[in-house]
Amino acid sequence: MVNSRAVVQTAPRSLEMRELPLPEIGPEDALLRVEACGICGSDYEQYAGALPAKYPVIPGHEPVGRIAQIGDRAAERWGVQKGDRVCVEALAPCGNCPQCAGGSTHLCSGRGGIASYGFLSLDDPPGLWGGYAEYLYLPPAVTVHRVDEAIDPAIATLFNPIGAGFRWAVAMPRLQPGETIVILGPGQRGLGSVLAAKEAGAGQIIITGLERDAAKLALAREFGADLTLTVDQDDIRRAVREATSGRGPDVVIDVTSYATSAVTLAIDLARRGGRVVLAGTKGLGNPVPDFFSDRIVIKELTVLGALGVDHANYERAIRLIESRKYPLERMHTHTMPLDQAERALRLLAGEEPGEDAIHIALVP
Amino acid sequence: MVNSRAVVQTAPRSLEMRELPLPEIGPEDALLRVEACGICGSDYEQYAGALPAKYPVIPGHEPVGRIAQIGDRAAERWGVQKGDRVCVEALAPCGNCPQCAGGSTHLCSGRGGIASYGFLSLDDPPGLWGGYAEYLYLPPAVTVHRVDEAIDPAIATLFNPIGAGFRWAVAMPRLQPGETIVILGPGQRGLGSVLAAKEAGAGQIIITGLERDAAKLALAREFGADLTLTVDQDDIRRAVREATSGRGPDVVIDVTSYATSAVTLAIDLARRGGRVVLAGTKGLGNPVPDFFSDRIVIKELTVLGALGVDHANYERAIRLIESRKYPLERMHTHTMPLDQAERALRLLAGEEPGEDAIHIALVP
């Protein structure tokens, strides 16, 4: 163990395999032997150049692996030791900015200390800042979560979309038992939202998708969704109104990408006094057409922007994965080797004709 | 006392004075001798026909007066007696719809029982449902608030805009001592927001207006605003950024009418993790141009629609009025007789050249 193989991105749509030296580990940090790294939509945006990165960079911010080396103090503080399998949070916050100090480490403004896996340059020592690699550097500020040894590491990387589901669909809108939630978009985060809402005792779970999402919607039903709607076929507004006896859902969450119409739909659907969670990004240059702010005023809606995930909700996701209550292997559709990173990214984005993917993990 | 003079609206921009009979009062209801009725922007919208009403209707939903007659049970339940001066809430909620039962009576969906002063028809017995009159009917579900006898009733009608300030600028966004708030719009509700934010210990209060709002902005400074900005002259985004050392305000509230650009401005100004309150309506057919929902997501903003006022915040407003801490007579610019209702409405809307008004009350 002296080197780590790693996928390095040098420009938009340009990946190459490199051998990189392993860093020295001191008392306060550690090294992870990566067992799997999940891929999400933002990985593809980074690959395609839509998300900025400082090249050269090792992508990958959803890593699971075993502690390969760890300093004494880090072992004590993190409560783990060499050999333990852990899920690694995507962000190592600075701990000192007003957001961090106020408990919102996921909004860290990064005053000089943030490490965001998958986005730091190879030139930022010690370089191993991405999950598409054999080894990953763990700085003092990172947070790791122990995970059951018996769980397939590729499945364990689902702690990311399911953690998002718990924070965005349950914790942020304070979803109560018996309430109705509408989830716009059946991707990883949409399915994670179904799982989280089900666990939280939602009374009715409605999820929407496109015609080509039939397999995802079927899986949503298996996870506990009560009603699935197809945007291109159904009159969503009418169907939701009928399903809620005219009252409208308590919570609506938008986890679609690039669909600006989902924002107005979410606001139109929510009941008087309801909560709307906006978690899907539309591309910074894309305004929402026909946005009537009066509908927020007149219904006294609460509209919540959702970006990151926090400690408690990552923990909830890991406990759900360990419970084996749901057929998560149906959600994790592909495990692929590191050297197929490019194909994996294109497959997730639907660029590989004839093959459908929901969640993919790369394994070294 | 057998009749009540009242201003009756029969069509858009059509008011007339009528004599109407007084109703019988039973054990559960009461009659108010109106001493003053405040006028707000929605009064003008109703007058002009932009807000629907069932004609013929007596306008006026901000009444203050003395209990002229009251049933035994009502006196016991409301804790008031004949002769007491009271502020009357605009809405007598049904008490049974899900919103009422959940404590959000201001969102009452009115399943068969709501009385919204100023909007119920004269044909809905007993007809005296508006404050532009000598007498007002008080049904069992109404809420009244005792107010100090020594306060001028016309000043006391300010409990409405100041109550809105307390709920919208302080209670809803949970404004904390030391926080920075930006208030877009220096009308009655904007000035009410300045007063409420000052009382709640805001660290910095910034308010914006148009060039023609110079007098209102000056009054805002007198009420405690730290910085006033003029939309047509200043670069608001830059000025607010500088005033907050680049961080952005904790809370932004939009109380402008018809200015759709204020919505995007509010969202752009708010700091990461901040709160935006939307309280100004834009007209239902007016979409917000250049609305980028990603800014809500990426900053994890909380956007709150604000429409009504509740019991606790009306009480706060009345206590503030009674405290005489602020020169409220500078905010209440005009007291006018009932038969000048039309002129009062046009004056408030800025349709009377050469005369500026902030707050007007009609007195019988």
Next chain:
Amino acid sequence: MVNSRAVVQTAPRSLEMRELPLPEIGPEDALLRVEACGICGSDYEQYAGALPAKYPVIPGHEPVGRIAQIGDRAAERWGVQKGDRVCVEALAPCGNCPQCAGGSTHLCSGRGGIASYGFLSLDDPPGLWGGYAEYLYLPPAVTVHRVDEAIDPAIATLFNPIGAGFRWAVAMPRLQPGETIVILGPGQRGLGSVLAAKEAGAGQIIITGLERDAAKLALAREFGADLTLTVDQDDIRRAVREATSGRGPDVVIDVTSYATSAVTLAIDLARRGGRVVLAGTKGLGNPVPDFFSDRIVIKELTVLGALGVDHANYERAIRLIESRKYPLERMHTHTMPLDQAERALRLLAGEEPGEDAIHIALVP
């Protein structure tokens, strides 16, 4: 239908059957034909004279029945009509006191308007204020909840203890999915708490009881409790510490009656930063021995007193009953006729040797 049979309490431990006239129903009120009335611990306290009442009184505050007669306005406001089966809330709040106006109608201080079923005197017109009767008066301020026609009315009366479980064990302490809750006491409210915690996705449910509560603890396991402990046999503190890996539960709720030691136990068990709900009364003359307030300070506990139930949580309970997910007939052990009210009360209190009861309903 001109009279109603009713059980009337005239003194402590003194019940008699009477025939009482039915009242006139106007546009704003209604009459219920009682189908079942649940009995809870406070019924026994009232029977035994420990709770004050104005004799003569018809006991019974957990009624379920059909609308026998209803005024037009009441039908419109309540959204029900003659023949509908409804659950009736125990309290008809005044709607005007500061608590009611602030949305806490369950804390109504009753300024002249409260109707608390089972405790108002027969001399307070129209007298039919209790559920141990064929008919019950429904005043304008009461709240009724529709319930599925196919549910046995005696089972439907469980909306009371289950509603308490939802408010006390879930809503008040904001129980989150995956959290651990310890429930002290396996009576109706304890079992209701197990059901509510299960629905809300609690990660671990621990419930304690006495040796004689074996059947109740077994039912708790059937409802989803993960661990049951017997106070007289187990070292509760050690067992809970072990079950929570030394950390302590997130939430502890005390629903025992008269066991003052449960208060200190609850405070000792809760984790640092945890929440403790106190819902069991100890008798007003019974102080808690060995109460160390420093433990609340040093662990920064939140201790919440819980007394009433609100609209949303009654609704949750009724939806759970209608779902038929749990064997509630095992919790509702006895359905008894009105003329056995006295035996029913003694049976619930454990005064009938050789027979165990959990929940009992009287049917006319």
Next chain:
Amino acid sequence: MVNSRAVVQTAPRSLEMRELPLPEIGPEDALLRVEACGICGSDYEQYAGALPAKYPVIPGHEPVGRIAQIGDRAAERWGVQKGDRVCVEALAPCGNCPQCAGGSTHLCSGRGGIASYGFLSLDDPPGLWGGYAEYLYLPPAVTVHRVDEAIDPAIATLFNPIGAGFRWAVAMPRLQPGETIVILGPGQRGLGSVLAAKEAGAGQIIITGLERDAAKLALAREFGADLTLTVDQDDIRRAVREATSGRGPDVVIDVTSYATSAVTLAIDLARRGGRVVLAGTKGLGNPVPDFFSDRIVIKELTVLGALGVDHANYERAIRLIESRKYPLERMHTHTMPLDQAERALRLLAGEEPGEDAIHIALVP
């Protein structure tokens, strides 16, 4: 600058002056030249041996000073540079325990990484862990707050009791404008609570003390208290009832030490649905006599244990100090040199006859 003079405690009531070597500073840490260190009640408890400490130890956890040396990375992350005057938080949290990860760093359970100033042993490198010294070590996890250069550092140490006032009296019980608060105990934290409640717009501030607290109560009035009561003379329960028109205060906070009766008093005073904050410790072996838990249940009180202070409320305190709105020099009664530490501690505890102190700071 090679050594630091420091007061070292070697046993209960045993202090001595030592010269200690300064540590090497790396890229992630810093050294503070102490300008003043505040003394609070727990300093005396530590001195007297009531609070455990690992001897030898440098006491002092309320330091203010200038950055003497700082690593590049620390300067960047903390946003300060050499020469800046800063207030230093008492606790450098581990950042990894469940409390820290959940944003409650003040409840850090210290899994291997916590540094609590004033309580870490001299043997724990680099030893300079206390504020009673010329220099203080600043580890990577510490939080520092910039403070205006023009403020006397001894006055600036008031950020501790005033920060406690903001968190305990305002933030935790969510004190709203216009609400009534009763503060039991006029010591540093009691006066800090008066200041915070005043800033937050409390409608009525009532504070209690003993006869010997006359000077503190007078200062409380100067800071904005509306009513001061003397426990040995007034009937507190009656006086508070009258001052609140029989309703009871919205919030009661106990900041007395060792007075167990203050706990029951707080619970008795609070209104139905009110909040009680317990922040004064009573000594772990001292139970509260006559503690009736039913009063918490029947009034549905929220009782909150309060121990630490957080980032936002320290900031609020520093902004208040910088505002110069209040005569804080009247609260900070004594500035004393390091070698009089023992006399300062005894003076604060009231052990020096004929001299009264409220707040004392040691300056090197």
